[in-house]
Structures are given as structure tokens and as C-alpha cells.
Amino acid sequence: MKKTLRLVLLSIVILTMVLVSSGCSKEDKIVLNVYNWGDYIDETVIEDFEKEFNIKVNYEDFATNEEMYVKIKSGGTDYDVVFPSDYMIEKMIKEDLLLKLDMANIPNYENIDDRFKNLDFDPNNEYSVPYMWGTVGILYNQKIVQEPVDSWDILWDSKYKGQILMLDSQRDSIAVALKKLGYSMNSRNLQELEEAKEELINQKPLLLAYVGDEVKDMMIGEEAALAVVWSGDAVYMMEENEDLRYVVPKEGSNYWFDNMVIPKTSNNKKEAEMFINYMSRPDVALKNTRYIGYSTANAETMKLLEPDEINNEVAYPSDDVINNCEVFLDPGEFIKEYDRIWTDVKS
Numbered sequence: 001m002k003k004t005l006r007l008v009l010l011s012i013v014i015l016t017m018v019l020v021s022s023g024c025s026k027e028d029k030i031v032l033n034v035y036n037w038g039d040y041i042d043e044t045v046i047e048d049f050e051k052e053f054n055i056k057v058n059y060e061d062f063a064t065n066e067e068m069y070v071k072i073k074s075g076g077t078d079y080d081v082v083f084p085s086d087y088m089i090e091k092m093i094k095e096d097l098l099l100k101l102d103m104a105n106i107p108n109y110e111n112i113d114d115r116f117k118n119l120d121f122d123p124n125n126e127y128s129v130p131y132m133w134g135t136v137g138i139l140y141n142q143k144i145v146q147e148p149v150d151s152w153d154i155l156w157d158s159k160y161k162g163q164i165l166m167l168d169s170q171r172d173s174i175a176v177a178l179k180k181l182g183y184s185m186n187s188r189n190l191q192e193l194e195e196a197k198e199e200l201i202n203q204k205p206l207l208l209a210y211v212g213d214e215v216k217d218m219m220i221g222e223e224a225a226l227a228v229v230w231s232g233d234a235v236y237m238m239e240e241n242e243d244l245r246y247v248v249p250k251e252g253s254n255y256w257f258d259n260m261v262i263p264k265t266s267n268n269k270k271e272a273e274m275f276i277n278y279m280s281r282p283d284v285a286l287k288n289t290r291y292i293g294y295s296t297a298n299a300e301t302m303k304l305l306e307p308d309e310i311n312n313e314v315a316y317p318s319d320d321v322i323n324n325c326e327v328f329l330d331p332g333e334f335i336k337e338y339d340r341i342w343t344d345v346k347s
Contacts, residue, residue: 031056032271035071035079037258038063038213040132042291049278055271063212064169072097078265080272086257087171087328089128090121094330098127099262105273108280113299116257120327128259129276130297132289134231135255135317135325136172137248141241144225152180152249155226156199161206165218165227168210170342171328172254173200176228179251186329193341200345210346219244230256232294235315239293246314248321255325257297 034046038061046057060079062068065088071077073095084092092098103109109129116130140149144163147154155164155176166173175185177196187193208224215227220240229237234246260279262272278284282300289296289305295315296302302310310316331338 029054029056030268030271031058032081032268032275033058033060033077033079033266034081034275035060035062035068036081036083037061040083040258040292040294042287045279045284045287048284049275053271053274053278055274057275066170072263072265075265078267079263080266080268081275082261082263083131083258084261085328086119086121086259087330089259089261090330092261092263093122093127094332097263099264099266099269100126101129101262101276102269102273105270106277106280108277111280111282111285111298111300113297113302116297119257120329121257122259128261129280131258131260131279132232132292132294133255133257133297134295134315135248135321136167136175136228136230136253137234137246138226139219139229139234139237139244139246140226141219141222141224141243142245143243144222149226149245149247150250152176152251155228156180156203156206158206160225162208163225164203164207165209165211165215165224166203166207167215167228168212170338172228173210173345174338174341175254175328177203179249179253182251185254185326186331188331188334188337190337193337197341197344204345230294231314231317232292235293235312238314248317248325250324252324252326255322255327257327 032055034057036059040061046059049055050057065085068082068084069088069091072079072082106129112130116133117125122128138149138155174196177199178185178187178192180199181192181195183192211218215229216233216237218224219227219237222241231246238244238246260276262269266272280298282298282304285296285298285301286304289301
């Protein structure tokens with residue numbers, strides 16, 4: 001009896017140790033907090049990363065750069081990897097919100113096309129690694145819009161009242177009005193901004209809505225005739241509906257970049273750099289660019305694309321189109337005026 005009891009007790013102790021050990025292992029597993037744009041990654045990429053590196057990814061998404069910035073700036077978060085755009089990276093660097101990257105932990109950085117390095121918002125490539133890039137333009141349904149589409153002016157044509165979608169994005173929508181007027185989308189001229197505000201207010205009765213990711217389903221489903229969209233979304237929508245077309249207006253538009261950064265909220269910098277390095281692997285970047293439709297900044301991934309993908313002028317526009325575009329800059333303190341203009345427009 002005593003021997004049997006001792007064996008039972010020993011079994012209980014061993015089982016308890018195993019359970020405690022496995023529990024600790026689970027609790028000690030590193031959790032990487034990733035904050036990205038909505039619908040902006042192939043989810044299998046995250047699953048593969050978790051399996052390969054035994055790291056749990058907690059993935060959240062945001063709708064605009066401004067939403068992301070407010071959340072990071074206000075504190076109380078512990079994001080490890082974030083995907084802001086050019087002008088917001090510039091702003092976050094100025095405000096000391098980002099950590100410098102250790103490129104020794106990101107050897108796949110060498111795969112990034114040199115065209116996307118040493119840009120004004122991160123001139124020394126210290127804080128960010130390019131992810132995707134593209135333009136902003138007009139997506140239209142050629143069954144409904146049968147006239148030539150080559151200018152932002154068409155978004156103010158009363159013929160299409162109730163069939164026009166604008167981006168629910170402060171910088172992008174104000175930029176459309178500024179470019180329509182022949183001004184820089186980085187204008188710091190109050191008179192020009194006031195004129196842009198009046199243009200947007202005059203346009204409001206013609207709009208179906210200001211939209212975010214829902215623009216994709218709406219345009220594919222032919223709920224609207226015209227929409228301001230990012231080029232990568234245009235690629236996806238045109239694949240789903242053969243009657244859709246995309247154009248960058250003759251007045252010019254936004255040439256943008258989304259990069260990966262590590263905010264100072266990170267508690268796992270080394271693992272965050274592992275994730276960025278993984279995302280910069282040619283095969284992984286290929287999965288992402290094919291899934292979301294956006295243009296890769298990875299030169300090695302470009303070699304893996306099919307000819308029809310490379311020759312897609314929506315995803316990879318000509319130099320003439322790009323040279324007629326501007327990159328958003330951080331307006332600094334002048335952002336208060338953009339905030340005021342946007343509030344007036346939306347109200």
C-alpha cells in the first residue's frame with residue numbers, strides 16, 4: 001500500500017511539474033504586437049512567421065495614418081512593428097517616437113530597391129524599411145462613365161451626383177482639392193487651403209460617401225461610378241470587375257511609400273527586427289504583393305513576378321506619371337490648419 005501510494009504521489013508530482021512547465025513555456029512565449037493598415041498583409045505570412053520563429057503575433061489594423069499616430073503618441077500601447085506612410089514617418093522621427101534600426105538584424109534590407117532608399121522622410125535609412133508604394137488616383141466604371149477621365153474635375157461633375165466616393169482621409173482628400181486647383185498638396189498657404197476647403201464643401205452634395213476599405217466592395221459591386229483610391233486597391237478591384245479602370249489625373253497626385261518601423265513602445269526590438277527582416281524576404285514579399293495588389297519595394301521580389309504583373313501600369317506606373325506626382329511632407333505645426341480644414345469639411 002505504502003509503495004503504491006508513493007508511486008501515485010510521485011506520478012502526481014511529475015504530472016504537476018509537466019503542466020507547470022508547459023504553462024510557463026506558453027506564458028513565456030514572446031508576443032509581437034504588429035499594427036498595420038487594414039487588409040494589408042497575406043494572413044498566411046503571419047501564420048508562417050509564428051511557426052518558423054515560435055513567436056506569437058498579435059495583429060491589429062488602423063484606417064489612417066492619423067489614427068495610428070494618435071494611438072502611439074498618447075501612450076499606453078506596446079506596439080513592436082508599425083506601418084506608417086512617408087510624411088508620418090518624418091513626423092514620428094521629429095517627435096522621437098521611433099527607435100533606430102539595427103540593420104545587422106535586417107540583412108534582407110539589401111533586397112530593397114535603391115529607388116526606395118535615402119528618401120527625404122528617412123534620408124539615412126535609420127528608422128524604416130520600405131514595404132509597399134503606389135499612387136492615388138481615380139477608379140471609374142467605364143459602363144457608367146463613358147467620357148475621358150483625365151482630370152480631378154470629374155469628381156465635381158453634377159452628372160455623377162450620388163455616385164462619387166472620396167477617401168475618408170484628411171491628407172488625401174485635401175490633396176485632391178489642392179491638385180485640382182493647381183496647388184501643391186503640401187501647401188502651407190492659408191488662402192490655398194481655404195480654397196481647397198470650399199471645393200470640398202461644394203463637392204459634398206455630389207458624394208455618395210467618404211469611405212475607407214469598404215470602397216473595394218462598393219466599386220466591385222457597382223454601387224458608385226467614381227472613387228478616389230490607392231493604386232493597390234485599384235489593382236485588386238480591376239481584377240474583380242473588368243469594367244473598372246484607373247487613372248492618375250493630369251494635374252498630378254500623391255506618390256506614396258509605406259514603411260515598417262519600430263516605435264519606442266516596443267518591448268521586443270530584436271524580435272521586431274526579425275519580423276521586418278522576414279517581411280523583406282523575396283518569397284514573403286511576393287506573397288504579400290500578390291495578395292493585397294500593392295507594388296513591392298523589393299527588387300528581388302520583382303524578379304519573381306510574371307511579365308503581366310510587372311507590365312501592369314496601375315501597379316508600376318511610368319516615370320512620366322511618377323514625375324508628375326508629389327510625396328507628402330510633414331507640415332509640422334501647420335498640421336493644425338489641415339486639421340481645422342478637415343473638421344470644417346466633415347461637419
